[in-house]
Amino acid sequence: MNMLGLRLLLAVLLVGTTLTGCSALSPFDTCEDTESPLRKLDAVEVLDLRPAEARPVDGGSRAYCTDDSGDAGLRAERLYVFHGTRDEVLEYYGRAAPAAGWRPVQDLDTGPDGRRAVFCFDADARPSVTLAFDTPESLREFYGLDPGPEAADPGSHVWFSLFAESSTDGSRLGCLD
Numbered sequence: 001m002n003m004l005g006l007r008l009l010l011a012v013l014l015v016g017t018t019l020t021g022c023s024a025l026s027p028f029d030t031c032e033d034t035e036s037p038l039r040k041l042d043a044v045e046v047l048d049l050r051p052a053e054a055r056p057v058d059g060g061s062r063a064y065c066t067d068d069s070g071d072a073g074l075r076a077e078r079l080y081v082f083h084g085t086r087d088e089v090l091e092y093y094g095r096a097a098p099a100a101g102w103r104p105v106q107d108l109d110t111g112p113d114g115r116r117a118v119f120c121f122d123a124d125a126r127p128s129v130t131l132a133f134d135t136p137e138s139l140r141e142f143y144g145l146d147p148g149p150e151a152a153d154p155g156s157h158v159w160f161s162l163f164a165e166s167s168t169d170g171s172r173l174g175c176l177d
Contacts, residue, residue: 029072029168031065037170038063042076044164046100046121046129051092054082057159059145065168074170077163079139081150086133086158090119093131097121102129105175120175127164128175134159 042063050056060079065072082089097104102121105128119131136147136154150157165173 029067031067031072031168034065034072034074034168037166037168038065038074038076040170041074041127041164041166044076044127044129046097046102046123047076047078047162047164049093049096049100049162050078050080051082051084051089053084054080054089054160057081057139057145057148060139060143060161072168073173074166074168075163076165077161079134079143079145079159079161081148082158082160083150083156084158086160089131089133089158089160093119093121097129101126122175125172127166127172129162129164130175132161132163134161 057079060077063074063076065074067073094104098121102123105120105122120128121131122128136151136159139145139147139159147159167173
């Protein structure tokens with residue numbers, strides 16, 4: 001192929017991929033071949049730490065890969081219901097997470113009751129772990145889960161989740177990534 005033909009071919013490829021919004025080589029990760037890093041993420045031990053009075057929400061322990069944002073990522077989470085207060089949950093994780101090697105980084109959202117509050121813990125060479133508070137309504141709407149019989153008396157219970165996220169190759173993500 002002569003130089004003019006090569007230039008024409010490259011121009012067509014460049015214009016064609018630009019106009020379609022696609023590229024010949026995708027820079028994004030997919031969920032393909034993520035079983036091993038997903039199992040490793042799901043085994044992050046701090047996800048199973050919980051106050052003695054907290055119980056897992058049925059169906060609320062899961063690990064999965066998502067690629068709906070255009071770039072795939074891994075997530076392992078545990079959902080719990082606790083007979084007590086949000087402050088008691090925060091006090092528990094304020095002690096338990098550092099004892100397990102995670103340190104609080106910052107409060108990402110400390111809104112008043114009724115708003116989602118998120119707190120993050122980081123650890124060297126391990127994925128960060130996020131503590132988030134949920135409502136019975138959000139468990140139904142966003143997770144498709146039954147919050148349990150405690151939803152009949154929501155004033156004496158709190159629902160919370162712990163989750164860890166990583167890249168599809170299992171590399172760690174920090175709190176602010």
